[in-house]
Amino acid sequence: MRNEKNAWNVNKNANKNVNKYESANDDENTASRSASVPSRWSDWKTVVKPGILMSNLFAAVAGGFLATGRPFGFPAFVYMLVGTALIVAAASMTNNVLDRHRDTRMARTRSRALPSGRLSPRIVAGAAAAAAGSGLLLLYVLVNPLCMLLGIVGLFVYDVVYTLWLKPRSTWSTSVGGVAGAMPPMIGYCSVSGELDAGAWLLFLLMFAWQPPHFWALGILKREEYRAAGYPLLPVVKGVRRTKLQMLPYAAALLPIPGLLYRFGYGGPFFTAFATGLLLVWFVMCVRGLTAKDEARWAKGTFRFSLYALTLSFAAIIAESALSGTAPL
Numbered sequence: 133m134r135n136e137k138n139a140w141n142v143n144k145n146a147n148k149n150v151n152k153y154e155s156a157n158d159d160e161n162t163a164s165r166s167a168s169v170p171s172r173w174s175d176w177k178t179v180v181k182p183g184i185l186m187s188n189l190f191a192a193v194a195g196g197f198l199a200t201g202r203p204f205g206f207p208a209f210v211y212m213l214v215g216t217a218l219i220v221a222a223a224s225m226t227n228n229v230l231d232r233h234r235d236t237r238m239a240r241t242r243s244r245a246l247p248s249g250r251l252s253p254r255i256v257a258g259a260a261a262a263a264a265g266s267g268l269l270l271l272y273v274l275v276n277p278l279c280m281l282l283g284i285v286g287l288f289v290y291d292v293v294y295t296l297w298l299k300p301r302s303t304w305s306t307s308v309g310g311v312a313g314a315m316p317p318m319i320g321y322c323s324v325s326g327e328l329d330a331g332a333w334l335l336f337l338l339m340f341a342w343q344p345p346h347f348w349a350l351g352i353l354k355r356e357e358y359r360a361a362g363y364p365l366l367p368v369v370k371g372v373r374r375t376k377l378q379m380l381p382y383a384a385a386l387l388p389i390p391g392l393l394y395r396f397g398y399g400g401p402f403f404t405a406f407a408t409g410l411l412l413v414w415f416v417m418c419v420r421g422l423t424a425k426d427e428a429r430w431a432k433g434t435f436r437f438s439l440y441a442l443t444l445s446f447a448a449i450i451a452e453s454a455l456s457g458t459a460p461l
Contacts, residue, residue, distance in 0.1 A: 175245035179228040179256055180221045187443070188220045188316040189213055194446035195320030195335055197453040198398055211274040212323035216316055218267030219283045223312070225260035226291040229253050234300070234361040240354065241361075271319070276326055279319045286315030303366045306344045306351075314339035317446075331398040338389045342442055345379035345418060349435035352376075353428060376421045383415040390445070400452045407445040414441050 196209060228235075228246050232253060235241035245251040264287055272280040290312035298305035314336045321332045348366055351358060352375055355367040367375040390407040393399035399407075417434050424430035 172250075175250045178244040179225045179246060179251065181224045184224065185217060185220050189217055190443065191317040191339070191446055192216045192320030194449045195317035195322075195332075196324050197320075197450045198317075198331055198335065198393070199321045199324035200398070200453055200456075208275055209323065211270055212279060212320060215267045215270040215275060215279070215283065216319050218263045218270070219287060220316065222260045222264035222267065223287055223290045225256050225263070226287075227295045229257050229260065230291065230295045231299075234363065237361040238357045240357060275323050278322045278326065278328070282315050282319045282322060286312045286319075289315075299363060301364065303364055303369050305364075306347050306366065309347075310340040310343035313343045330396050331393070334389055334393050334396070334398070338386065341382045341385040341389075342438065345382045346435065346438040346442075348375050348379055349431045349438065353431040353435065372427065373422075376418070379418045379421070380415075383411075383418045386411045387415060399449065400456065403445070403448040403452050406448045407441075410441040410444060414438055 192213060196212070228244070231241075232246040235244060235247040241247060246253060246256060268280050268283050271283055290309065294305055294309040294312060298308055317335045317339060318328075318332050321335055322328065325332065351365045351367045352372055355365065355372070358365045359368045366378065370378075387408065390399060390404045390411070394401065394404040414434070414437055417430075417437060421430050421434060
């Protein structure tokens, strides 16, 4: 672990020496390259990230279905989804604009449209601003002001606090970034409930506690790329074992949440048993990581299962609500 810390400090100093040069020249180079290469939908997909967008919309749908027993119109639910989609897309585009210099130093990101110069940062930033403004206005006018406020919180935390401030400077970026990730299901929930009650806050806790161990598993797998890019991710700065240990309290904190949703009348028995089972399996996988011999295989499996656990838990919320006749549609 000491060697990993020393390597991080050396790389951090090297990055400081090149960042000023990169910042001064990359935008000019990108503009000239993007002028000669026509933008395609495939390039825009790398900054909008449809896969992440759809997963956030699925979480928003689950949040709406969790807020059962309240009258709600179909059009408003659709408006909530459109507004949320615009806000998530705006956050993603802004994130890509802000990260474009470091993305050139990561193998999995250097071929994306912004780092490679196929898209202009100014055009993407303009599209992000338009999407954010449209999404927030739509939520305010056609859904409710609370949903718009949650959208503002998500944008600010993700793009300013997480991407611009903490991600290049602190290992706390992953934990704080979980606040932004919790906004889509809360927007879905509050579009039906119109208030931040216990159900909304339990949804927040579910997403907030899920995201750090989910992302740290990926960070362990890709830690050398993050080190090369100059990101002080926990596995880079503190080492792999410390990261595995820090995953455990977050994964453990998830275990009582389905039961609490059931206790307060939000989740049904099927969701409670199913989600608790999935989260328990994931917790056991995290514990087994402490003695895993094949680190890469363990990290990849843990990362993938975390996605399955969350997606299937949300699917259980939707299915149970639909079958019970309390869905908001």
